[in-house]
Amino acid sequence: MTTHDTRPGSTGGADTAGPLHGGPDDEYTPEQLAAMPREDLDRLGARYDGVEVLHVEPGPEPGSALERRYVRQIGAVFALAGLAAFGFVVVYLGSGWFLPDWEWTIDSGTWSTLFTPLLGALMGLSLILVGLGMVLYARKLLPHETAVQDKHDGSHFDRVTTGATLVGGLHNSGLARRKLITRSLAFMGGGLGLMLLLPLGGMIKNPNTGNPLGRTSWAEGVRLLRDDGTPIRPGDQVAGSLETVFPAVPGGNRQADAATMLIRLRPEQVAESDPRAGQADFGYGDYVAYSKICTHAGCPVSLYEQETSRILCPCHQSQFDVTQGAKPVFGPATRSLPQLPLAVDDEGYFVARSDYIEAVGPTYWNRERI
Structure with missing residues (x-):
C-alpha cells in the first residue's frame, strides 16, 4: 500500500500515479490535480464539497494605511505580551540575584509580600494580551467569509483540495508579508515559552536536596x-x-x-x-x-x-x-x-x-x- 504526503501545502499524492478513490477522483486524474494552481484547487474543492458562500467581507487592502495601522496595533499587543512574559522571567530568576531575595515570613517586607502576586499578574497579563492580539488579528486583518457545507466522507480528491484550502488560509492571513507581526509573535513566543517552563523547574527539582526536613541552622560552634x-x-x-x-x-x-x-x-x-x-x-x-x-x-x-x-x-x-x-x-x-x-x-x-x-x-x- 502506498502512503502519500497529505500535509497542508503538499499535493496529497496528486503528482503520483495511482488508483482513484471514487467521487471527483473519477473526473480528475492525479496528474490533472497536480497541474492546477492552488487557488483553482481551493475553488474546485469548495464546489465539490457542497460549500455555499453566503457572505464575503475582505480584509483591508494590502499596503493600505488602514492595514499598516492594524499591523502596528496588533504587533504592539503581541510585543507587550512578550514583555510581560519576560518580566515574569526576570522577577522569577532575579529574586536573590539582582532583585531582593524572596522569603515569606509573618512580617515580610514589601518585596516578599508582592513577589507571588507580581508573578501572577505578569503571567495573567501576558496570556490576556495573547488572546487579545489573536482576536484583533482575526477581526481586523483576516477576510470574513460566511459559508455552509454538507458533511461527507473524504477521498484523495478531498485531501488534495483541503491541503490547498489550508495553504490558502495561511496565504490570506498575510503573515508572510506582515513582518512586524511575525517578529512580535516570535518575541512573544520566546517569552511565553520561558514563562511556562520556569515554574516546572520547581516541580522537577528534588525538594529533599540537602535534607531540608531533617536539618536546621544549628551546627557545631553556633552560639x-x-x-x-x-x-x-x-x-x-x-x-x-x-x-x-x-x-x-x-x-x-x-x-x-x-x-x-x-x-x-x-x-x-x-x-x-x-x-x-x-x-x-x-x-x-x-x-x-x-x-x-x-x-x-x-x-x-x-x-x-x-x-x-x-x-x-x-x-x-x-x-x-x-x-x-x-x-x-x-x-x-x-x-x-x-x-x-x-x-x-x-x-x-x-x-x-x-x-x-x-x-x-x-x-x-x-x-x-x-
Missing part, C-alpha cells in the same frame, strides 16, 4: 542567643527556669524550626534524669536544650511546670518529661522532643555541638517513634 540577640552563659538562668533561644545566624530568631528551649534543671531533677540512649552527654551540667516544636502537630511547646518536670503543648495537651529525655508522657504526641547537644565556647557562652541528630517537628509516616 545560643536570646530573642534580643544576646548570648547566654551558664549561670545566667536560675534553677528551674526556661529560656527560648535561637541560633546565632542571620535571621535565626525568625526560623521557626530552630526555636529551642534552654532549661536549667533543679538539683533533684538532675538526680532523677534518665537521658535517652546515646544522648547522655547532650546536656551541659544542669542545662538541657530541647526543640520547641511539638512532635504531634508542630505547635510551640513552652509551658513548663518545673514541679512536675513537664513541658506542656497548649494545642492538644501533649506533655513531655524533661528528666526522661523529653519523652511524651501524656496526649497525642508519640515522639520525644529532639535534644540539642550543648557545649561552651572559649568565651564561656553556650554553643551547639551539632545540629539536632533527628528531624524536628511533627511525626510523619517513616519516622521512628521514640
Whole structure:
C-alpha cells in the first residue's frame, strides 16, 4: 500500500500515479490535480464539497494605511505580551540575584509580600494580551467569509483540495508579508515559552536536596542567643527556669524550626534524669536544650511546670518529661522532643555541638517513634 504526503501545502499524492478513490477522483486524474494552481484547487474543492458562500467581507487592502495601522496595533499587543512574559522571567530568576531575595515570613517586607502576586499578574497579563492580539488579528486583518457545507466522507480528491484550502488560509492571513507581526509573535513566543517552563523547574527539582526536613541552622560552634540577640552563659538562668533561644545566624530568631528551649534543671531533677540512649552527654551540667516544636502537630511547646518536670503543648495537651529525655508522657504526641547537644565556647557562652541528630517537628509516616 502506498502512503502519500497529505500535509497542508503538499499535493496529497496528486503528482503520483495511482488508483482513484471514487467521487471527483473519477473526473480528475492525479496528474490533472497536480497541474492546477492552488487557488483553482481551493475553488474546485469548495464546489465539490457542497460549500455555499453566503457572505464575503475582505480584509483591508494590502499596503493600505488602514492595514499598516492594524499591523502596528496588533504587533504592539503581541510585543507587550512578550514583555510581560519576560518580566515574569526576570522577577522569577532575579529574586536573590539582582532583585531582593524572596522569603515569606509573618512580617515580610514589601518585596516578599508582592513577589507571588507580581508573578501572577505578569503571567495573567501576558496570556490576556495573547488572546487579545489573536482576536484583533482575526477581526481586523483576516477576510470574513460566511459559508455552509454538507458533511461527507473524504477521498484523495478531498485531501488534495483541503491541503490547498489550508495553504490558502495561511496565504490570506498575510503573515508572510506582515513582518512586524511575525517578529512580535516570535518575541512573544520566546517569552511565553520561558514563562511556562520556569515554574516546572520547581516541580522537577528534588525538594529533599540537602535534607531540608531533617536539618536546621544549628551546627557545631553556633552560639545560643536570646530573642534580643544576646548570648547566654551558664549561670545566667536560675534553677528551674526556661529560656527560648535561637541560633546565632542571620535571621535565626525568625526560623521557626530552630526555636529551642534552654532549661536549667533543679538539683533533684538532675538526680532523677534518665537521658535517652546515646544522648547522655547532650546536656551541659544542669542545662538541657530541647526543640520547641511539638512532635504531634508542630505547635510551640513552652509551658513548663518545673514541679512536675513537664513541658506542656497548649494545642492538644501533649506533655513531655524533661528528666526522661523529653519523652511524651501524656496526649497525642508519640515522639520525644529532639535534644540539642550543648557545649561552651572559649568565651564561656553556650554553643551547639551539632545540629539536632533527628528531624524536628511533627511525626510523619517513616519516622521512628521514640
